[in-house]
Amino acid sequence: MELQEDFGLAYLFIAHDLAVVKHVSDRVAIMYLGKIVEMADADSIYENPRHAYTKALISAIPVADPTAKVERELLEGDVPSPIDPPEGCAFGHRMSHPRWPESVGMDLSLKEVAPGHWVQPCPCCTDLS
Amino acid sequence: MKPLLTVENLKMHFPVKGGVFLRPVGACKAVDGVSLTVAEGETVGLVGESGCGKSTLAKAAARLLKPTDGRIVFDGHDITHLGMGALKPLRRELQMIFQDPAESLNPRHSVRDIIEEPLVIQKVGTRAERRKRVAELLERVGLSESAGSRFSFEFSGGQRQRIGIARALALNPKLILCDEPFRARC
Amino acid sequence: MSDSPRQLLEVTDLRAAFDTESGELTAVDDVDFKVDRGRTLGIVGESGCGKSVSALSLIRLLPQPMGKVKKGEVWFDGRDLLRVDDDEMHAVRGGEIGMIFQEPMTALNPVHTIGRQLTEAVLLHQKVTPKEALEQAVDMLKRVRIPAPEIRVGEYPHQLSGGMRQRVMIAMALINRPKLLIADEPTTALDVTVQAQILALIEDLQEEMGMAVILITHDLGVIAENCDDVVVMYGGRVVEWAPAVDLFSDPLHAYTKGLLRSIPRLDRERKTKLPTIRGNVPALDEMPSGCRFSTRADVEHDEKSKNERPPFEEVKPGHWVEKCPFCYQG
Numbered sequence: 001m002e003l004q005e006d007f008g009l010a011y012l013f014i015a016h017d018l019a020v021v022k023h024v025s026d027r028v029a030i031m032y033l034g035k036i037v038e039m040a041d042a043d044s045i046y047e048n049p050r051h052a053y054t055k056a057l058i059s060a061i062p063v064a065d066p067t068a069k070v071e072r073e074l075l076e077g078d079v080p081s082p083i084d085p086p087e088g089c090a091f092g093h094r095m096s097h098p099r100w101p102e103s104v105g106m107d108l109s110l111k112e113v114a115p116g117h118w119v120q121p122c123p124c125c126t127d128l129s
Numbered sequence: 130m131k132p133l134l135t136v137e138n139l140k141m142h143f144p145v146k147g148g149v150f151l152r153p154v155g156a157c158k159a160v161d162g163v164s165l166t167v168a169e170g171e172t173v174g175l176v177g178e179s180g181c182g183k184s185t186l187a188k189a190a191a192r193l194l195k196p197t198d199g200r201i202v203f204d205g206h207d208i209t210h211l212g213m214g215a216l217k218p219l220r221r222e223l224q225m226i227f228q229d230p231a232e233s234l235n236p237r238h239s240v241r242d243i244i245e246e247p248l249v250i251q252k253v254g255t256r257a258e259r260r261k262r263v264a265e266l267l268e269r270v271g272l273s274e275s276a277g278s279r280f281s282f283e284f285s286g287g288q289r290q291r292i293g294i295a296r297a298l299a300l301n302p303k304l305i306l307c308d309e310p311f312r313a314r315c
Numbered sequence: 316m317s318d319s320p321r322q323l324l325e326v327t328d329l330r331a332a333f334d335t336e337s338g339e340l341t342a343v344d345d346v347d348f349k350v351d352r353g354r355t356l357g358i359v360g361e362s363g364c365g366k367s368v369s370a371l372s373l374i375r376l377l378p379q380p381m382g383k384v385k386k387g388e389v390w391f392d393g394r395d396l397l398r399v400d401d402d403e404m405h406a407v408r409g410g411e412i413g414m415i416f417q418e419p420m421t422a423l424n425p426v427h428t429i430g431r432q433l434t435e436a437v438l439l440h441q442k443v444t445p446k447e448a449l450e451q452a453v454d455m456l457k458r459v460r461i462p463a464p465e466i467r468v469g470e471y472p473h474q475l476s477g478g479m480r481q482r483v484m485i486a487m488a489l490i491n492r493p494k495l496l497i498a499d500e501p502t503t504a505l506d507v508t509v510q511a512q513i514l515a516l517i518e519d520l521q522e523e524m525g526m527a528v529i530l531i532t533h534d535l536g537v538i539a540e541n542c543d544d545v546v547v548m549y550g551g552r553v554v555e556w557a558p559a560v561d562l563f564s565d566p567l568h569a570y571t572k573g574l575l576r577s578i579p580r581l582d583r584e585r586k587t588k589l590p591t592i593r594g595n596v597p598a599l600d601e602m603p604s605g606c607r608f609s610t611r612a613d614v615e616h617d618e619k620s621k622n623e624r625p626p627f628e629e630v631k632p633g634h635w636v637e638k639c640p641f642c643y644q645g
Binding site for chain 1: 133134145155156157158159160161162163164165167168169170171172173174175176177178179180181182183184186187190302303304305306307308
């Protein structure tokens with residue numbers, strides 16, 4: 001639906017299909033268990049994702065080409081419950097990442113790693129380079 | 130670009146009750162410190178698994194829910210603590226389209242009535258003007274004018290989605306919050 | 316009816332209709348397809364195209380009393396399922412044919428534990444003791460990667476997350492080692508990461524158990540990654556049927572081409588207009604009797620093609636298409 005044609009109107013699109021979201025959005029925010037873990041303009045988030053959860057979401061999108069060889073790492077476990085969520089980085093906790101304990105007690109507010117590209121600075125899931 | 134919607138450190142916590150006396154035994158931290166802006170004319174996508182809090186965040190931003198903590202500013206006005214009456218003018222400017230259009234469209238009303246309803250509530254125009262506006266909106270979302278006299282349940286999921294969008298556009302809002310607008314597309 | 320050892324299911328001339336206030340509406344209109352043993356057939360199309368009704372028809376689970384199979388044959392492993400008696404059909408359903416639906420809560424009984432539902436399914440189809448049935452239940456929950464299955468058997472469906480319930484549904488569908496699994500939008504209600512897990516799981520179990528799968532979905536990405544062959548349905552009819560590789564590389568029907576063009580892709584230029592098929596699927600009682608896609612195709616159709624059903628022909632080995640002169644683009 002060509003909603004973008006409506007001049008001057010702003011949208012907040014809430015969705016689970018990243019391919020559709022990329023198509024319509026100027027900026028994209030990735031949310032995991034009550035927190036935004038990464039936020040950037042749509043091109044950078046797909047071309048240069050920094051957080052492990054964003055990477056997992058992108059790699060899980062089915063590829064509409066039967067000849068493509070798709071190698072993907074499947075996430076272990078299930079979507080966790082927001083009731084009494086784990087301390088520190090929730091995604092690192094789900095992945096049982098060895099460096100997750102370092103994220104407990106850390107200030108996890110988003111850091112700007114490139115102009116307009118914000119990411120949760122946890123040692124377990126984020127490539128800060 | 131001028132920010133239209135600013136969400137600052139928003140928290141939406143719900144008590145979880147348990148035991149025989151249903152005492153609070155924990156908190157569901159559906160949204161736990163989220164900051165986000167949407168500029169005028171900008172489209173922001175919010176992505177995550179179901180249960181990650183994205184729908185709760187949208188409902189709070191539209192002030193359908195009262196935030197536990199944080200601040201929501203829309204078009205220069207702090208709307209964090211506004212009551213129902215004070216929010217009414219805001220409802221023109223900020224529209225929400227829900228995940229399941231079947232649930233949010235009244236099955237006993239014709240499509241024309243459904244799309245016209247927000248105009249009636251906000252007392253916009255004469256009846257004839259409103260009807261003209263409904264016809265324009267139907268055309269804009271790709272439905273025929275004859276669709277207006279039918280009922281929403283006669284339509285496919287994708288078409289019901291279009292009806293929801295036409296309704297949301299009726300009042301010329303500045304911001305539309307769409308919760309999974311494409312899920313029912315196919 | 317020829318029944319090659321490779322072939323598991325052959326559907327011919329299947330027609331299903333619903334009685335409504337405005338008369339009888341044909342939802343599946345003379346549909347043909349086949350599934351070989353161990354293979355995966357995808358059925359794709361927009362909502363209302365008849366893909367789910369086709370699947371429900373072949374296992375005789377159309378909503379009653381409105382739904383009726385009007386004609387056709389469904390040859391499954393040597394017999395026509397539309398003509399076996401109810402007892403045999405009960406034995407086939409949940410035994411030789413397993414089913415997974417979109418919303419697991421409708422298929423799981425909320426008042427019984429997971430363990431009881433699984434063991435009852437085993438006892439209905441196999442001559443084993445309740446203890447052996449429970450062992451099978453725990454084993455199957457383990458196979459669908461439910462953590463702590465010995466504890467989960469004592470829990471109720473509402474105690475599980477959406478992803479976990481879908482795994483329990485798969486366990487229910489597979490516990491009697493079916494020859495065919497029918498999965499109707501098994502992952503639509505789930506998130507991409509969980510969807511990928513569930514589809515990988517179905518594929519692993521399929522390999523291990525040698526079963527065939529019919530995967531019904533609207534997601535062409537899911538089709539491309541998981542199916543050997545694809546049936547494209549529109550307005551209750553099959554418009555194209557081909558091996559997945561051929562369908563994606565060389566689609567021959569205008570509708571299939573339109574569907575493939577409208578897939579949102581990550582590598583596509585952002586904020587460009589996503590090509591969509593114009594217009595909407597007409598209501599069943601407004602469908603043209605000839606080429607059903609004639610009301611939406613870019614090419615204007617003549618009266619003859621609007622009114623006369625085009626022939627469904629094999630134009631290349633294994634590649635079938637409805638040969639409307641305006642929609643067939645070979």
